[in-house]
Amino acid sequence: MPANRFNGFTQYGVGVGLRIPHYDEILARRPVVDWFEIISENYMVDGGNALATLDRILEQYRVVQHGVSLYFGSAQRLNGDHLRRLKALTRRTGTPWVSDHLCWGSVDGTYSHDLLPLPYTWEAVERTAQQIRHAQQELELPILVENVSSYAEFHDSEMTEWEFLNEVVERADCGILLDVNNIYVSSWNHDFDPMTYVNAIDPARVGQIHIAGHSRFEKYRLDTHDHPVLDPVWKLYARAIERVGHTATLLEWDDRIPPFDELHTEALKANRWLAAAVQSPMAAAQSPVAAPESRHAAA
Amino acid sequence: MQLLELQRTMLAELRQPTAPEDNSAAAAYLRPGRRLSARERLGIYHRSYWARLRQSLAEDFPALRAVVGRRRFAALLDAYLIDHPSHSWTLRDLGQHLPAWLEQHREQAGRRWRAALDAARLEWAYVEAYDVAALPPIVADFHADSRFCLQPHLRLLALSSSVDELLPAVHRDGRTQPLPRLRRERVWLAVHRADDLVYYRRLDRIAFTLLQSLGRGLPLGQALPVACAAAPRGSSPESTADAIHAALALATQFGWLCSPPDASPA
Ligand SMILES: [Fe+2]
Secondary structure, X not given: OOOOOOOOOHHHOEEEEOOHHHHHHHHHHOOOOOEEXXXXXXXXXXXXXXXXXXXXXXXXXXXXXXXXXXXXXXXXXXXXXXXXXXXXXXXXXXXXXXXXXXXXXXXXXXXXEEEEOOOOOHHHHHHHXXXXXXXXXXXXXXXXXXXXXXOXXXXXXXXXXXXXXXXXXXXXXXXXXXXHHHHHHHHHHHOOOHHHHHHHOOHHHEEEEEEEOOEEOOOXXXXXXXXXXXXXXXXXXXXXXXXXXXXXXXXXXXXXXXXXXXXXXXXXXXHHHXXXXXXXXXXXXXXXXXXXXXXXXXX | OOHHHHHHHHHXXXXXXXXXXXXXXXXXXXXXXXXXXXXXXXXXXXXXXXXXXXXXXXXXXXXXXXXHOHHHHHHHHHHHHHHOOOOOOOHHHOOOOHHHHHHHOHHHOXXXXXXXXXXXXXXXXXXXXXXXXXXXXXXXXXXXXXXXXXXXXXXXXXXXXXXXXXXXXXXXXXXXXXXXXXXXXXXXXXXEEEOOXXXXXXXXXXHHXXXXXXXXXXXXXXXXXXXXXOOOOOOOHHHHHHHHHHHHHHHHHXXXXXXXXXXXXX
């Protein structure tokens, strides 16, 4: 039974990111993996090795698309060429949903290639929700929007990040890709309690969870995806699963990438909490923070 | 501040080559944190912006770096990025203007400008050949009025140094051998893809000119005399004819000839 309307894929279990250093091993050994997450932009090309490899992966594995540069929060229109190529790729992969970030990254056609933070204003809520709705219509697939790690806050902000996220997804009528590592990193950088964030998220909209490692510096935490998942992040994950139920989970590891088996073993640690969630699929209902009355709650 | 204005202000600050810790209006729109000032917070994004773009170009242009040297390469990349920030959703396109820009900015490459330009052109051709579309090749029936378009992943480069010998060496992981010395020489090169790998193949001048002429849309009957005119002085008609045949055989073997877009289906 799906945990919610945006989480009809609870059987997806634990996935890992498909990364180039693992191509040969995956194709040669064909390990059992629940699913792979790909960075959409790496495969939005017209030919060559990336697409050929993807096709071979698709013969055996389920693939979910995760994007990094649609920039729902950019003040100007989404890039039409990007959307068209993204849609073509979704037809190739059969991805059940498409995710990208709650951020901005380009202005006047110049791209930062970063996930830049938004001011949490009503103007940004409206703009971002409108762009997500547009992308959802164009792609004809559910969109999950992911909270990012951030290192800056704006004077203009009128609400907390979790209030902003809830407002955007409600207006856009989209799902959430909850990155608990990003919540932890931002909570350290901005001095809030990460558990407050996890408890505030509308569980009826969470369709996927990201876990990852980060780096600690003296004055800030940086979302580097180059370490195993740290204990405080597992605690947030446990709480998220308790609230949301069994949810497709993905370990992100993008730098200093370990051998495939090591990476996969780290990801599979998530099963400890997922197994418990199977026994109480309506965990969300037991949340101490009441799930908002929602016309979206029934799946 | 309106969202658009805020984003314009912030991206303009990220694009500045100097760190915002030294000079920035960040405090006007960013809150300071308990441990970091507004400028220091913007500094995290600033370092990340420059590091990401520099790394992307460094990965795509290792031969250019080998030609001009590490220090000059770093300065060259920053100067290029100021003139040509990314205008694409993919970093793959970031170096697309680098060859033309280097042609205009000789001072960035120093003494070895020609070789640097060759390296930049070759490496950008590699990026393109790696993932552009492949069209179905045609088994050509050669007539005087036959027209072709070239395989989209085929790039023809006329170079003035042996940078094609440098590229395999700089691409090799864990390189321990010294890099080959560059020689000044005319090199006519085909950069193309086969079985999803990119290859370089030296051509003779006749083959290069023939393919270039066909690629410009000339019918075979008009391309042939142009190619023959490129034969080395004193070549015999027989050796020129052999070279033409060899060029067409090579193009057929590698599937470089395709139907032009306006050709009616056979
Ligand atoms: Fe993430």
